[in-house]
Amino acid sequence: MSRYEGKVVVVTGGASGIGYAAAGRLxxxxxxxxxxxxxxxxxxxxxxDLSRQGGRVHAYAVDVTDxxxxxxxxxxxxxxxxxxxxxxxxxxxxxxGTLDETGYDEWRRVLDVDLTSIYxxxxxxVPHMRRNGGGAIVNIxxxxxxxxxxxxxxxxxxxxxxxxxxxxxxxxAADNIRVNAISPGFVVTALNKELRANGAEKRWENRIPxxxxxxxxxxxxxxxxxxSDDASYMTGENMVVDGGLSAVLRPDPAVLP
Ligand SMILES: NC(=O)c1ccc[n+]([C@@H]2O[C@H](COP(=O)([O-])OP(=O)(O)OC[C@H]3O[C@@H](n4cnc5c(N)ncnc54)[C@H](O)[C@@H]3O)[C@@H](O)[C@H]2O)c1
Numbered sequence: 001m002s003r004y005e006g007k008v009v010v011v012t013g014g015a016s017g018i019g020y021a022a023a024g025r026l027x028x029x030x031x032x033x034x035x036x037x038x039x040x041x042x043x044x045x046x047x048x049d050l051s052r053q054g055g056r057v058h059a060y061a062v063d064v065t066d067x068x069x070x071x072x073x074x075x076x077x078x079x080x081x082x083x084x085x086x087x088x089x090x091x092x093x094x095x096x097g098t099l100d101e102t103g104y105d106e107w108r109r110v111l112d113v114d115l116t117s118i119y120x121x122x123x124x125x126v127p128h129m130r131r132n133g134g135g136a137i138v139n140i141x142x143x144x145x146x147x148x149x150x151x152x153x154x155x156x157x158x159x160x161x162x163x164x165x166x167x168x169x170x171x172x173a174a175d176n177i178r179v180n181a182i183s184p185g186f187v188v189t190a191l192n193k194e195l196r197a198n199g200a201e202k203r204w205e206n207r208i209p210x211x212x213x214x215x216x217x218x219x220x221x222x223x224x225x226x227x228s229d230d231a232s233y234m235t236g237e238n239m240v241v242d243g244g245l246s247a248v249l250r251p252d253p254a255v256l257p
Pocket of ligand 1: 012013014015016017018019036037038039062063064065089090091092093094113140141142143183184185186187188189190191192
């Protein structure tokens with residue numbers, strides 16, 4: 001029997017990148033998927049691609065920072081699918097900029113999309129999960145939430161995601177709802193297209209023990225594990241999936257003796 005047979009999973013940011021790969025992996029394991037993304041055209045296309053692979057997948061065009069829309073979409077999913085077993089929170093944006101370069105509007109935009117959306121998603125999902133007797137939430141954080149990189153708002157938001165994950169794990173354990181985070185390093189997605197286009201990719205790859213960026217499916221595999229009953233004794237964890245990037249101090253080869 002497939003791990004996700006009969007289960008219903010919401011994937012935010014499911015139109016692209018890690019979210020799309022996670023949705024595909026869960027469809028292959030038997031899940032029905034509610035794909036939540038504000039890119040309506042891409043969400044519809046992604047849902048129909050996954051449906052052709054045999055999944056029951058609906059797209060919902062929603063901005064994850066909008067409280068009213070988030071309440072409505074979780075209610076709609078519960079009605080249309082009849083239950084809610086897991087949520088994978090992958091919607092997010094990249095942002096570059098030091099303190100001096102980051103204005104207040106940009107700070108708030110990044111915190112809204114990358115952190116507040118996860119609070120909203122949990123708040124709207126939990127009542128439906130309680131009705132099922134439990135569930136699982138997986139939040140996509142980042143190694144930027146553990147290590148400083150030149151990006152003040154993104155680092156703060158992702159550090160917040162890891163802290164929020166631990167707090168929710170503690171609060172929701174009594175409801176049999178597990179909450180975990182995943183911190184990817186670099187993953188080949190639209191999010192870092194610019195970084196890869198300007199040649200910085202090679203320089204970062206030199207600092208990754210496995211010597212390459214991750215493919216989205218390698219993060220999706222971790223999502224599929226943490227949201228499943230295979231991870232039944234894991235909660236409050238931040239699973240780092242970064243090719244060893246944060247495990248070692250790797251100087252530029254040019255400065256090695
Ligand atoms: N790609 C990486 O190297 C990397 C590394 C670490 C963490 N992450 C995190 O992984 C998550 C997924 O990113 P990705 O790399 O798959 O990028 P991506 O751009 O391919 O996918 C992100 C998706 O989120 C959606 N989205 C953005 N803002 C939204 C909003 N307000 N409402 C609804 N949907 C919204 C986008 O439309 C897009 O489909 C993000 O949280 C990102 O911070 C990515």
